[in-house]
Amino acid sequence: MGAVAGRGTAFGRIGVAMTETLTVYGDSISGNCLKVKYVADRLGVPYRWIETSVLKKETRTPEFLALNPAGQVPLAVLPDGRPLAQSNAIMLYLAESSDLIPADPVDRAHVFQWLFWEQYSHETAVAVLRFHRFYLNKADADLDPTLVPRSERVLTIMNDHLAPRAYFVAERLSLADIALVAYTRFGHQAGLDLGRWPHVRAWVVRIEQDLGLKTALPAA
Numbered sequence: 004m005g006a007v008a009g010r011g012t013a014f015g016r017i018g019v020a021m022t023e024t025l026t027v028y029g030d031s032i033s034g035n036c037l038k039v040k041y042v043a044d045r046l047g048v049p050y051r052w053i054e055t056s057v058l059k060k061e062t063r064t065p066e067f068l069a070l071n072p073a074g075q076v077p078l079a080v081l082p083d084g085r086p087l088a089q090s091n092a093i094m095l096y097l098a099e100s101s102d103l104i105p106a107d108p109v110d111r112a113h114v115f116q117w118l119f120w121e122q123y124s125h126e127t128a129v130a131v132l133r134f135h136r137f138y139l140n141k142a143d144a145d146l147d148p149t150l151v152p153r154s155e156r157v158l159t160i161m162n163d164h165l166a167p168r169a170y171f172v173a174e175r176l177s178l179a180d181i182a183l184v185a186y187t188r189f190g191h192q193a194g195l196d197l198g199r200w201p202h203v204r205a206w207v208v209r210i211e212q213d214l215g216l217k218t219a220l221p222a223a
């Protein structure tokens with residue numbers, strides 16, 4: 004594990020007020036962890052990032068399990084010492100009262116709709132496929148045969164949703180875009196060519212620009 008001071012970019016879009024430093028245990032290869040970083044940076048929330056490697060099993064040490072018995076990153080430790088797990092819960096906490104969560108109740112519920120879908124249907128396909136192919140170097144014959152069709156299906160659902168719009172909800176950047184872009188932007192590492200889903204590809208570039216990220220996508 005290694006600590007790095009987080010660099011909020013002070014966009015002044017009112018996130019959670021932090022008087023003492025927030026600590027984030029995260030692995031930089033993980034989209035779930037990067038979501039938290041993207042939101043904190045966007046909102047200018049200061050944090051200390053403690054790099055915690057999944058591949059080195061640093062989430063399974065007794066010290067880490069004492070903080071999060073689920074043995075998973077991301078994990079935030081709030082300024083008052085309370086731990087908070089689950090990427091989307093951490094994002095919601097950080098973005099409280101900010102423009103990343105719409106004020107309109109239906110728009111807000113639509114953001115939640117996509118956050119739940121991301122965890123249940125998207126992350127369980129695209130992130131797992133990427134991990135098995137790119138990080139575990141599994142041969143196709145050794146993959147769960149449902150992973151590729153499930154990943155293609157979620158990208159098709161996203162592509163259809165994005166065809167007439169620029170953002171997932173209310174035509175502006177929200178937590179729905181940030182949650183969904185985290186693994187989608189690394190789709191090529193899962194063997195998924197985003198050129199097959201052009202609205203998704205264009206949206207990834209748009210969200211990366213909004214977040215001030217250098218594109219992760221290979222040249223078209």
Ligand SMILES: N[C@@H](CCC(=O)N[C@@H](CS)C(=O)NCC(=O)O)C(=O)O
Nearest residue numbers: 033035057062074075076077089090
């Ligand atoms: N639903 C959780 C998933 C967290 C998760 O799966 N974390 C992975 C890295 S992306 C992890 O820590 N794996 C280590 C392990 O299970 O040992 C979230 O969104 O935070």
